[in-house]
Amino acid sequence: MGKSVLNKKDKISHIDSSTIMFAGDSGDGIQLLGHQFADTTAIAGNDLSTLPDYPSEMRAPAGSLGGVSGFQMSFGDDNVMTPGSKPDVLVAMNPAALSVNVENIENGSIIIVNSDNFIPGALEKAGYSSNPLEDGSLSNYRLIPIPVNTLIETVLKDSGLTKTQILKCKNFYVLGIVCWMYGLSTKPTIEWMKIKFKKNNQLQQANMEAITAGRAYAESTQIFEARFQVKKSIVMPGKYRNVTGNEAVSYALIAAAQALKRKLFYGAYPITPATDILHILAKYRSKNITVFQAEDEIAAMASSIGASFAGCFAATGTSGPGFSLKSEALGLAVISELPLVVVDVQRGGPSTGLPTKTEQSDLLQALYGRHGESPLVVMAAMSSADCFDTTFEAARIAVKYMTPVVVLTNAFIANGSEPFNVSKSCKFKEFKVSNLPPKEEFQPYARDEKTLARHWAEAGRPGYEHIIGGLEKDVETGWINYKPLNHVKMTKLRAEKIARVIKEIPPTKIYGDQEGEVLVVGWGSTFGAITTAVCKARKMGLNVSSIHIKHLNPLPPDMGTIMRRFGKILMPEENLGQFRMIVKANYLIDPIGLNKTEGQPLSSEDVLRKIKKLFAG
Amino acid sequence: MDNLKTKSKYTPKDFASKCPVKWCPGCGDFAVLAQMQRTFANMGIPHEKIAVISGIGCSSRLPYYLNTYGFHTIHGRAPAVAAGVKLANPELSVWVVTGDGDALSIGGNHTLHAIRRNIGIKIILLNNRIYALTKGQTSPTTKMNVITKSSPSGSIDYPFTPLRFAIGLDCTFVARVLDTDMTMMGHVFEAAAQHKGTAFVEIFQRCLAFTNVEFDHFKNKDKKDDIMVHVEHGKPLVFGKNKDKGIVINNYRPEIIKFQHGKVPPEVVIYDETNTEMAYVLSGFFYPDMPVPIGILKNVEKPSYEELLKNKEDEAGSISLKEILEGPGVWEMN
Numbered sequence: 024m025g026k027s028v029l030n031k032k033d034k035i036s037h038i039d040s041s042t043i044m045f046a047g048d049s050g051d052g053i054q055l056l057g058h059q060f061a062d063t064t065a066i067a068g069n070d071l072s073t074l075p076d077y078p079s080e081m082r083a084p085a086g087s088l089g090g091v092s093g094f095q096m097s098f099g100d101d102n103v104m105t106p107g108s109k110p111d112v113l114v115a116m117n118p119a120a121l122s123v124n125v126e127n128i129e130n131g132s133i134i135i136v137n138s139d140n141f142i143p144g145a146l147e148k149a150g151y152s153s154n155p156l157e158d159g160s161l162s163n164y165r166l167i168p169i170p171v172n173t174l175i176e177t178v179l180k181d182s183g184l185t186k187t188q189i190l191k192c193k194n195f196y197v198l199g200i201v202c203w204m205y206g207l208s209t210k211p212t213i214e215w216m217k218i219k220f221k222k223n224n225q226l227q228q229a230n231m232e233a234i235t236a237g238r239a240y241a242e243s244t245q246i247f248e249a250r251f252q253v254k255k256s257i258v259m260p261g262k263y264r265n266v267t268g269n270e271a272v273s274y275a276l277i278a279a280a281q282a283l284k285r286k287l288f289y290g291a292y293p294i295t296p297a298t299d300i301l302h303i304l305a306k307y308r309s310k311n312i313t314v315f316q317a318e319d320e321i322a323a324m325a326s327s328i329g330a331s332f333a334g335c336f337a338a339t340g341t342s343g344p345g346f347s348l349k350s351e352a353l354g355l356a357v358i359s360e361l362p363l364v365v366v367d368v369q370r371g372g373p374s375t376g377l378p379t380k381t382e383q384s385d386l387l388q389a390l391y392g393r394h395g396e397s398p399l400v401v402m403a404a405m406s407s408a409d410c411f412d413t414t415f416e417a418a419r420i421a422v423k424y425m426t427p428v429v430v431l432t433n434a435f436i437a438n439g440s441e442p443f444n445v446s447k448s449c450k451f452k453e454f455k456v457s458n459l460p461p462k463e464e465f466q467p468y469a470r471d472e473k474t475l476a477r478h479w480a481e482a483g484r485p486g487y488e489h490i491i492g493g494l495e496k497d498v499e500t501g502w503i504n505y506k507p508l509n510h511v512k513m514t515k516l517r518a519e520k521i522a523r524v525i526k527e528i529p530p531t532k533i534y535g536d537q538e539g540e541v542l543v544v545g546w547g548s549t550f551g552a553i554t555t556a557v558c559k560a561r562k563m564g565l566n567v568s569s570i571h572i573k574h575l576n577p578l579p580p581d582m583g584t585i586m587r588r589f590g591k592i593l594m595p596e597e598n599l600g601q602f603r604m605i606v607k608a609n610y611l612i613d614p615i616g617l618n619k620t621e622g623q624p625l626s627s628e629d630v631l632r633k634i635k636k637l638f639a640g
Numbered sequence: 641m642d643n644l645k646t647k648s649k650y651t652p653k654d655f656a657s658k659c660p661v662k663w664c665p666g667c668g669d670f671a672v673l674a675q676m677q678r679t680f681a682n683m684g685i686p687h688e689k690i691a692v693i694s695g696i697g698c699s700s701r702l703p704y705y706l707n708t709y710g711f712h713t714i715h716g717r718a719p720a721v722a723a724g725v726k727l728a729n730p731e732l733s734v735w736v737v738t739g740d741g742d743a744l745s746i747g748g749n750h751t752l753h754a755i756r757r758n759i760g761i762k763i764i765l766l767n768n769r770i771y772a773l774t775k776g777q778t779s780p781t782t783k784m785n786v787i788t789k790s791s792p793s794g795s796i797d798y799p800f801t802p803l804r805f806a807i808g809l810d811c812t813f814v815a816r817v818l819d820t821d822m823t824m825m826g827h828v829f830e831a832a833a834q835h836k837g838t839a840f841v842e843i844f845q846r847c848l849a850f851t852n853v854e855f856d857h858f859k860n861k862d863k864k865d866d867i868m869v870h871v872e873h874g875k876p877l878v879f880g881k882n883k884d885k886g887i888v889i890n891n892y893r894p895e896i897i898k899f900q901h902g903k904v905p906p907e908v909v910i911y912d913e914t915n916t917e918m919a920y921v922l923s924g925f926f927y928p929d930m931p932v933p934i935g936i937l938k939n940v941e942k943p944s945y946e947e948l949l950k951n952k953e954d955e956a957g958s959i960s961l962k963e964i965l966e967g968p969g970v971w972e973m974n
Contacts, residue, residue, distance in 0.1 A: 068973065215968075218968055258973050260972075260973055261973060262965075262966060262973075263970065263973055264970045264971070274961060274964065277961050277964065278961045281961055290724060308952060308953060309953055309956035310953050310954060310956070310957060310958045311958050311959065312953075313727055313728070313949065313953065315727060317720065318720075318749055318752070318753035321717060321720065321750075322749070322750055322753070325713065325720035325723075326720050326727070328721055329720070329724025329726075329728065330724035331724075332691075332728075333724070333725040334728060335724075337728075351714055352717060359711075445965040445966060448961075449962045482688075482691045482709035482729065483689065483729045483732055485686065485687075489709065489710075490657070490703050490704050490710035490711070490712065491710075491711055491712070492694075492704075492712025492713065494712060502658075502659060503659070503704065
């Protein structure tokens with residue numbers, strides 16, 4: 024904060040949480056602006072949840088509706104579990120960004136626009152026949168037009184930068200304005216700039232001046248009637264950072280290899296929205312982390328299987344279409360019973376579908392999208408930070424049971440971020456590969472009595488030479504055996520091994536009452552939306568509870584009994600009812616579906632509306 | 641190699657597994673299996689240091705018959721699995737046993753990229769010019785007009801030459817041998833085993849069931865020396881039963897010249913296995929226009945992928961999760 028507060032009437036309005044949407048051209052630096060603002064609020068002690076939303080084109084035509092890049096986030100006290108659905112504040116850098124988002128804004132919300140960009144050509148591209156800043160169409164909102172281009176050019180006129188370079192700094196000017204509005208410090212971003220622009224002093228200075236000038240502008244011009252003080256969350260003391268789901272997955276893979284004292288092998292092929300895992304791990308390529316960009320999805324999977332055979336803790340990551348390409352090799356991983364983690368960052372499908380948008384539509388593919396009776400463990404992460412716990416647990420199960428484990432995340436939690444407890448995550452428990460029998464007694468398909476897992480004798484270990492492969496194995500010796508009864512035994516053993524993973528599943532946590540009228544059953548990325556909605560509905564006096572399922576195969580052993588204690592089951596999903604089908608088949612009950620396939624995450628409002636409807640009869 | 645042989649504590653039998661071999665009697669695959677066992681024994685490579693990876697096809701059953709680490713994977717993907725094995729443990733001697741359909745059709749992409757990266761795997765391609773396990777369909781090396789079950793009126797697929805493919809990709813070791821020439825096969829396998837980077841060895845392999853006469857002319861005592869030219873580094877490209885024919889390059893085109901036995905003219909090409917262009921020219925030799933080259937066509941040194949990777953990984957040292965998570969971007973709450 025500046026030393027002098029010019030605005031003597033400066034009013035502070037205290038709120039529990041706030042939702043803000045930054046929107047602009049995909050070249051405007053919106054994602055960076057959003058990420059920096061997210062970090063700023065987190066450092067200030069807010070809980071938060073973010074939703075980056077960007078176009079699939081490399082660079083859509085400037086100013087076009089299709090080229091609008093958005094970054095929405097909610098921040099505030101402990102109850103923030105979703106990025107919110109209706110922003111209280113919209114920052115629109117051009118007419119297209121306003122046009123795309125204005126319908127989603129409640130009356131009375133704040134709209135900050137870069138008025139310099141509201142010029143005839145740009146207005147036309149956005150479909151405006153008259154300038155919305157002047158024609159009164161925005162009179163229901165608190166409109167704050169700021170000539171950002173003019174201001175930044177004045178501020179940086181002596182910076183020595185070209186006009187294009189100067190205009191690139193405007194996102195930080197805007198960040199300065201927004202920071203002032205929420206009473207947040209610009210210091211974290213200035214510290215970040217010192218590292219980011221370490222090699223370019225001129226850019227570092229310019230960006231620092233931009234954010235400082237933006238804040239000073241907001242402070243001195245009294246453009247805001249009131250400032251907001253957003254309630255902080257109560258957090259455990261310790262070290263934190265903001266993580267996206269893709270970051271959390273990457274960190275968990277590193278943690279798992281470290282916990283296992285094996286080298287991490289990550290084989291992958293670029294695919295949106297999973298590529299960031301490859302980028303993050305590539306950055307940490309080192310003596311204990313091997314990263315291999317394979318020639319295709321199949322090779323990414325196959326090389327990971329090979330690395331697992333040779334003793335690495337191996338993982339691969341992909342998204343829907345890539346997951347399909349991996350399925351044949353996944354069958355090999357199942358029959359050769361090698362530990363492996365496969366991360367599927369789901370996106371809208373089928374085919375290229377909505378490559379940058381979110382969905383939960385690969386569940387059935389993960390469960391059944393293979394040839395033959397091919398059981399494996401499927402888990403789903405519930406939030407960006409939970410991607411760490413889920414992936415780490417997947418790795419532990421993969422090694423303990425000698426099986427591939429599929430981890431489902433999706434574009435929403437993979438790109439979205441939330442605060443992450445670093446201190447807690449660094450204290451992971453070590454886990455071990457089970458001891459090998461003496462070499463004379465070693466049989467590659469001999470199994471542990473409890474887990475039914477076979478031993479992991481990696482290629483290179485003297486005395487344990489053996490051959491594995493895709494052909495059916497003899498139940499005793501592990502040599503090829505095609506006999507009918509042997510295949511029956513092996514098919515059942517593979518299924519039974521995966522079924523035994525239920526021992527790893529903790530009791531299902533019920534949000535609300537142990538029994539009642541309505542139980543909302545969700546899985547994966549919808550955790551925040553469902554929990555928020557149920558919490559609100561309960562405050563309204565509605566008899567509704569929820570459970571959230573992380574283990575999709577095998578299913579939690581207590582799931583059936585819990586569901587039977589409720590009158591109605593509601594199952595919200597970002598697909599046409601895939602988990603509902605599984606639940607129907609497994610428990611012979613008939614849940615009510617709430618299905619969304621808009622490429623946007625299910626919101627708490629979506630769920631709440633449906634809950635209210637159920638109670639209205 | 642002789643001194644290695646005397647030092648080795650292994651015999652070829654030590655590398656035979658308990659698994660009964662299930663190939664058609666007289667199949668060329670037996671020769672390859674026997675020679676691999678002999679090579680491992682001769683070179684004294686410990687069992688546990690060998691990993692033999694295969695895809696699908698008759699030849700891909702080979703790992704089951706070796707007493708080493710083995711992985712019989714899926715159709716076409718053996719080079720990709722082998723890449724993972726090699727990167728996970730570069731100390732291993734990693735062999736890929738594959739066929740013309742496996743390596744060049746369904747797995748063409750993986751073969752291509754293994755070679756491009758110069759990853760240290762030894763690709764043994766058993767080329768019988770047919771899909772044999774699925775009972776006889778055209779493969780990428782089946783000749784034009786050949787009648788198979790999938791080409792009852794004759795194949796209209798232009799075949800390609802595996803050696804041209806490998807040399808075109810700058811493969812660092814390229815050789816061709818006959819399944820009937822055990823001495824040459826042994827020599828080539830040992831050179832391949834010692835080679836850093838990708839070794840690509842094509843074996844002309846007879847399939848008694850479908851292509852039993854395909855390579856007969858190479859066995860004909862009267863004709864074979866006129867049909868083949870044995871390529872040897874530093875030696876002139878001379879062939880013929882009476883060693884009276886040689887290869888010369890005239891206006892960029894290879895030609896055959898005749899001379900009196902023992903009097904090799906100076907214009908006959910002295911073969912240089914480090915010369916990619918020369919290897920490429922030879923890889924295009926087809927009988928009857930030109931003799932079919934047999935031997936090591938190319939052998940050059942270039943850092944392998946695993947070496948380059950190890951350098952990068954060593955440079956970075958070891959990284960712990962704590963270092964990463966507590967790096968830039970972290971804050972503390974009290």
